Amino acid sequence: MIFTLENLLYSYTKNDRFSLGPLSFTLRSDVITALVGSNGSGKTTLIRVLLNELINYDGVYTIDSKPVRDINGTVLYDFGIGYAPEDPLLDEQLSGYEILCIIKEIHRIKDEIFENNIAQFRHLFQLESWFDTAPCKEYSQGMRRKVSLMIAFLSASDYLIIDEPTNGLDPLSVFGIKKLLAQYKEQGRGVLVSSHMLDFVEKIAVNILILKKGKIAFAGTVKELMERWPGKGLDEIYYHLFTSTGSLEERPV
């Protein structure tokens, strides 16, 4: 699956000072891509455009050469995309396990695969009795994040988009996500992960897309970026990029 954006431009209102784009890049569904940028740089807006939640944009956006605007249905379901938003939206009356049971039925996941996934989640996210017994409205921020991530992982048959996955998570669960994403990497599955945690990005991502005030500051592989500033960590490079006026060359991811 290939997401292609050509001169895509989006702004919330006509006189809005913030606008996203124009952006031109392609995203492949077989690698992990990190989406990085300061607050308000347009990361979540870009994700919402990619998911066809925001449709009043100029330019062209296609998935596998199909214009997304013409798709009659949800991008999430039709393209097998799992999505964990920054603010988790949960079914408040049901427990986390109950929601996952419904997701299993929606995506027609086999019992054995489902049970294996749940066992893995229980282990990696340190899930306790609350996961089975308490309704989501009683969950803490971290618990909600975990359930939201599990929904996304379970729904992602072809691609996964996660927005700020480590927000509110304890160190053990952050480690759990890293392990899950590492598995994805080994299996050649694609993920778009938006994060401020640069060490996290450095370890798991192959490609990186850096946004600065709605425009692309860098698009390429993490390796390429590191090679431009030999001996420096990603956080130092990021600092340099955002404090200097110049931007790096734009190119397809």
Add this chain to the structure above:
Amino acid sequence: MNSTSVQKHLIRNLIGPLSRKKRSISKGIALGVLLFGLFEFLSMVNPNAPRIPVPWLLGLTIWISQVAVFIKIAVFLRYPRREDFFFVMALSNDQRKELASASMLLVHNAITPFICSSLGTGILLEFFVFRERSFINLLVLPSVVIAVVWLIFIISVNLLNRGFVRPSAQDDRRWGHFVAFPSVLSLLIVKISRAIGFFAPQKIRPFVIRNVMYLLRTDPLQFLLFTCAAPVLLLLFMILIIKQSSPFMEFFTLLAVFVINSYYSFNLKESSVILKRCPYYRYDSRLVLWAHLFTVAIFSSSFILVFSGIVNVHLISVSGMIRMLTFLIAFAATLFISSRAVLHPQRKDSESAIDFIFFILAVATGLFVPLYGWIFPLLGIVATVLLEWETIIADTYGQTSLQ
């Protein structure tokens, strides 16, 4: 506003103004005369007209009203609407419990003189006009009716006070950090939901499972009461009171299904709001409607069994089969009419009255028309589908949720 005026305000807006004692008594006498005249005197004049014992009819109506009032108060205190009763939202769980019990007491105090006076009128009419001399009919029956009224009141207050029905969405009945069900019950909810979902077509299965989970999670006790206890009560009512050939058999069965489905719709209407918001659920109003119909049909199947079990003798004939066919179409129409609520999560409670009028016009009328009665409920189904067509067509595949 002191606590008594708060209760009165609440009751006035939820149930309507409660009559004073004198007015209650005079209303009771008037109703007693009307009911006895309608059902008992008519059978004296015309021997073919069915004779329905009025104390039972009155008792049943009052019992259903009591349960409806209890549910309305309990549900409302859990989910107060901001625009109507802002003050309730600020109350703690204990204050809500107190308010709920006091409100039940107010209602009980208002209906007791009413039912006593109407039953008293009935006893006098039976004794003097109908020359009834049976001790059981004159004294035991009315006493049983009043005793059950009192029993329902006591049970409702206890259910609220002991926390079996939570009067607020987030209460202090906590073990550990949050309100949770015991793990056995949670597992049971999942098992039951998946078992019921197994019988549903693949497309609607996720929504059916969610409906069952949601109903079991929100109020397991009321769920049990409606699904298990109501058919038993109905069975008793039918065996004791109504003739097998009477169309009232169908009417009361479907009325019970209508009331229960309206209750489920109320809960599922709230759940539809979340269903629309969560993009991973892939909201589709057609599937939601079918899933709701399937869920309620499964839960109402006990009523069909009760009905077919009692009238089975009459089914082995052409007229009996037509009767069963009419009943089944009317059953489908009842489900369709009372399921409209789930398609409109934001609709007002008052719109339920329109559903009831629909029910009376399409279902009740059809049941009392011989031979061609099935046309009425069939028209009811067609009318409901036409009425909801735009909603069904517009709200598909999450189009509304993703803008």
